[in-house]
Amino acid sequence: MEKNHNGLKYISLLWGILYMAAGLVQVAKGVGLLPASLVSSSLLPAELAGGLVLVVIGAVFFVATFEFSKDSFEGSAYAYVGILLCLVFGTLYFLSMVADLINAYILAMEGYEKWTFVDSFKPALYLGILSGVVYAVWKNRFKPVNQGGF
Amino acid sequence: MTSRIPLAMYPTGQTCRICDVCAGKGLKRRLMEMGLTPESIIQPLGCNRGSFLVLVNGTRYALGRGMANKIIVEPVYGEVPQFG
Amino acid sequence: MAEKIKVAVAGNPNVGKTTIFNALTGARQKVGNWPGVTVEKKEGTKKHKDHILEIVDLPGTYSLTAYSADEVVARDYILEEKPDVVVQVLDSTNLERNLYLTSQLLEMGTNLVLALNMSDRAETRGDDIDIRRLESLLGVSAIKTAANEGRGINALLDSIVNKTESNPPLPHEIGYGGRVEENICALEEILGSDRELSKNYPSRWMAVKLLEGDENALSKLSSSSIEGKVQNFLSDLDHEEYEVEMADKRYEFIGTLLPQVCTTCAEDVSPSDMVDKVITNKYLGIPIFLTLMWGMFELTFAFATPFMELIDMFFGWLAAAVTSNIETVWLASLLGDGIVAGVGSVLLFVPNIFILFFVIALLESSGYMARAAFIMDRLMYTMGLQGKSFIPMLTGFGCSVPAIMATRTLEDEKDRLITMLVTPFMSCGARLPVYILLAGTFFSRQAGSVIFGLYVLGILVAIVSAKLFRTFIAKGQPSPFIMELPPYTRPSLKDSLQHMWNQGYLYLRKVGTIIVGGVVLIWLLAYFPQGADYGSADSLIGSLGKLIEPLVAPLGFDWKIAVALVFGFVAKEIVVGSLGTLYGTGEGEALSSALVADPGFTPAIALGLMVFTLLYVPCIGAVAVIKKETGSWKWMFFQAAYSTAVAWILALVTIGVGNIVL
Numbered sequence: 061m062e063k064n065h066n067g068l069k070y071i072s073l074l075w076g077i078l079y080m081a082a083g084l085v086q087v088a089k090g091v092g093l094l095p096a097s098l099v100s101s102s103l104l105p106a107e108l109a110g111g112l113v114l115v116v117i118g119a120v121f122f123v124a125t126f127e128f129s130k131d132s133f134e135g136s137a138y139a140y141v142g143i144l145l146c147l148v149f150g151t152l153y154f155l156s157m158v159a160d161l162i163n164a165y166i167l168a169m170e171g172y173e174k175w176t177f178v179d180s181f182k183p184a185l186y187l188g189i190l191s192g193v194v195y196a197v198w199k200n201r202f203k204p205v206n207q208g209g210f
Numbered sequence: 211m212t213s214r215i216p217l218a219m220y221p222t223g224q225t226c227r228i229c230d231v232c233a234g235k236g237l238k239r240r241l242m243e244m245g246l247t248p249e250s251i252i253q254p255l256g257c258n259r260g261s262f263l264v265l266v267n268g269t270r271y272a273l274g275r276g277m278a279n280k281i282i283v284e285p286v287y288g289e290v291p292q293f294g
Numbered sequence: 295m296a297e298k299i300k301v302a303v304a305g306n307p308n309v310g311k312t313t314i315f316n317a318l319t320g321a322r323q324k325v326g327n328w329p330g331v332t333v334e335k336k337e338g339t340k341k342h343k344d345h346i347l348e349i350v351d352l353p354g355t356y357s358l359t360a361y362s363a364d365e366v367v368a369r370d371y372i373l374e375e376k377p378d379v380v381v382q383v384l385d386s387t388n389l390e391r392n393l394y395l396t397s398q399l400l401e402m403g404t405n406l407v408l409a410l411n412m413s414d415r416a417e418t419r420g421d422d423i424d425i426r427r428l429e430s431l432l433g434v435s436a437i438k439t440a441a442n443e444g445r446g447i448n449a450l451l452d453s454i455v456n457k458t459e460s461n462p463p464l465p466h467e468i469g470y471g472g473r474v475e476e477n478i479c480a481l482e483e484i485l486g487s488d489r490e491l492s493k494n495y496p497s498r499w500m501a502v503k504l505l506e507g508d509e510n511a512l513s514k515l516s517s518s519s520i521e522g523k524v525q526n527f528l529s530d531l532d533h534e535e536y537e538v539e540m541a542d543k544r545y546e547f548i549g550t551l552l553p554q555v556c557t558t559c560a561e562d563v564s565p566s567d568m569v570d571k572v573i574t575n576k577y578l579g580i581p582i583f584l585t586l587m588w589g590m591f592e593l594t595f596a597f598a599t600p601f602m603e604l605i606d607m608f609f610g611w612l613a614a615a616v617t618s619n620i621e622t623v624w625l626a627s628l629l630g631d632g633i634v635a636g637v638g639s640v641l642l643f644v645p646n647i648f649i650l651f652f653v654i655a656l657l658e659s660s661g662y663m664a665r666a667a668f669i670m671d672r673l674m675y676t677m678g679l680q681g682k683s684f685i686p687m688l689t690g691f692g693c694s695v696p697a698i699m700a701t702r703t704l705e706d707e708k709d710r711l712i713t714m715l716v717t718p719f720m721s722c723g724a725r726l727p728v729y730i731l732l733a734g735t736f737f738s739r740q741a742g743s744v745i746f747g748l749y750v751l752g753i754l755v756a757i758v759s760a761k762l763f764r765t766f767i768a769k770g771q772p773s774p775f776i777m778e779l780p781p782y783t784r785p786s787l788k789d790s791l792q793h794m795w796n797q798g799y800l801y802l803r804k805v806g807t808i809i810v811g812g813v814v815l816i817w818l819l820a821y822f823p824q825g826a827d828y829g830s831a832d833s834l835i836g837s838l839g840k841l842i843e844p845l846v847a848p849l850g851f852d853w854k855i856a857v858a859l860v861f862g863f864v865a866k867e868i869v870v871g872s873l874g875t876l877y878g879t880g881e882g883e884a885l886s887s888a889l890v891a892d893p894g895f896t897p898a899i900a901l902g903l904m905v906f907t908l909l910y911v912p913c914i915g916a917v918a919v920i921k922k923e924t925g926s927w928k929w930m931f932f933q934a935a936y937s938t939a940v941a942w943i944l945a946l947v948t949i950g951v952g953n954i955v956l
Contacts, residue, residue, distance in 0.1 A: 109588055109592075110592075112585075112588075113585045113588060113589070116578070116581040116582060116584075116585045117585075119578060119581070120572070120578060120582070123572075123575070123578065134568060134571060134572075136568075137565070137568035137569055137571060137572050138572050140569065140572075141569060141572040141573060141582075145582070145585070148586075148589065149589060152589050152592060152593050155593060155596070155597045156592070156593070156596035156597060158597075159596055159597045159598075159599055159600050160596075162600040163599055163600050163603065166600075167600060167603050167604070167607075169599075169603055203565065233774075234534075236361075236534075236537070237774070238537075238538055239359070239537050239538055239541045240356075240361060240705070241776070242394075242538070242541045242542075242545065243356040243357040243359070243361075243391075243394060243541065244356050244391070244776065244778065245356075245388065245390065245391030245394075245778075246776075247390075247545055248542075255567050255570060255571070256570065256571050256574055258574045258575070258576055258579055258668070258669065258672070259576065259672040260672055261668055261671045261672060261681070261775070263567075263570060263574060263668065263779070265567070267388060267390060267391065268387055268388045268558075269388050269391065269778055269779075270566075270567070270570070270778070270779040270781075271776060271777065271778055271779060272664065272665075272667065272668035272671070272681065272775070272776070272777045272778075272779055273774075273775065273776050274671050274675065274680060274681065274774055274775030274776070275675075276771065276772075276773075276774035276775065277774035277775055277776045280774060
């Protein structure tokens, strides 16, 4: 039990930082505080709403870390919800990439002439894939307390 | 010695028992039909801006503050395991 | 020879009734409405061992006391249609409460099969249920099922068939004791004197209901000879006291039954409660909720684009093919300009609507929706409503018609009325085509923000209106909020797709009937009288437009917009189609350029038109549902007049401000 939590604690902290940072950069770009071309305009796009989503997910992980640091077992529930949100939004961005792909290459829609794969490779997607890997490896650690009920 | 207070004013996280419902008979029956029978043990699970989450007879319910004010409870000691 | 068996599926909410129904019937379902009320009615058939089962899904109810529209529907079906077998789906982990409904079904003398669902969950928990014992004590058949894994479905079908072959059951009697029992006997005697009545309704059951003060039961006596006698008898009694006493007795009955059939393990706080703690966290609850809502709309729009493009291409091709291949000019015009272009413009948004319904089904079946209602309760309370009102309003983003039907879960009449009146302000999928055309044409770069702004405006108008209605019309407090939270489950893809299809099908049917009709009508009006140019001011439609133009002239709308808005009442999507007809351009690019070229059509007018479309009288389907559900013309007309007035005023303000700013 204790050991599980230690691993989860650091993952939560790391994920919290990753999502929060990516989210804040997107928000800052979205409202014009940072130039859109900073680092990469496709890997870290200027997207206000999308950025806020990442910030919320980051916050969930921060609360998880905070709960873990109090040695509260509730931390794992926050981490679990956090990782589920990562997966949900990873899937969502994946689906919208699939849609873009069809638009650009199969339907050759207007406005998609310059579209490349990277344009849809948003933070929520690559961080989501990363989360998927972590979740697949640590599935049992994430599920809070016991196996039943889910 | 028992002290009876509305669920809304009950300290969170402690189990209690339903003594009475201060409401019209229609609502009282409705609560019974939904499974909130008199003498049931209530285990509060959480509270969010005046709304309550409770566990009663194995089912979870969401209660608004208004509803929580109508359900009168008394404390129960050491019958049901505490949170954790 | 196949024998037909009428089966009704009943049960509490959240016990997996829909999953059982889907598993029993497969995908062959028919969705319609219950006669008289617009509660959704699902039917399906299943062939099993030389028998044809006609299965009807009754609404989920906690009891059969006629407390809400749902309960009346479920009860009347059992009473009037007399199904051969009633299957009650129970949650094995909460038998006590579920058996309450069982006790009422037994009192009605139904041929009952119990499906003890979620038995896997109960077993994991360590519960032990002796179903043989339960069967013999209650005189019913009982089967353990786990519908999400498909366990026990075949056994359930077997036992339905077997049930019809066994002897009909004796109505089960619960001894109420003392004065209650005395009164029941006395009433039974009075009721028994009317042969006709006692043939239709079990006397004891009727007596019990009358004693409980059930007005719906009383109304069933209205044409009988003994109504006066019964009224006299009842007038001396205080129903309220009996009501609770009788509910108590039923639980007492269950209380003596339960220890004999099952050993239950004490429910401890489960992982699901911990997830609830996170999801309903004071600070994170609302952000997480908003995040998911945003995700829902993002998916609805992003993932639908390729499908929309395909549909658009197909109808474009079809329209061209029709016009170029049919020689008769008027017929080519009717089919090409009228039906194909019109229906195509509407079908274009089917992907959006299907995806939205799918996501809502996912949220609902995962158990999140109930939590969302809980999170929103506080906010809803400040606008004079309660948490449960939130679910219909969310559905309203898809289509107002199912949303207004969904208000039936609200028990309080005033809550329900207000929710029904404000739900049409939630911007439904049908209004989207209008925004996409106008915002896309006039605000190309900010189109997304403009559309988002319209959604927000709709929500704000709903909030303010709810507050106004609560203050002036349906005075009082919102009824206290209580809602069962179903356990979290991994949403079933199959069930969600089924739900999406059922809801989407209703929409498609609307397209097939009302909208085709509307489109043909517009075409006729635009084509005649002979000699007039198609859709010009000289055509019938032009004259109509000129006639009503003064009504919207203060807003700066011309006759074309006036006509489009009138037809938008048929279905709001038609606003786009009729503009296309009136500008003589059809859909898409050509219409956009024509609008930009029209000097009377400024960006401010476009914005005003979008605001007007959002808010004015909902489509004919929604208005009809309001009439049916409120049961009064008054509220229907009130809603129509109120929303149109709000639309007119806010459009005027929008255009006024727009003229200065833009």
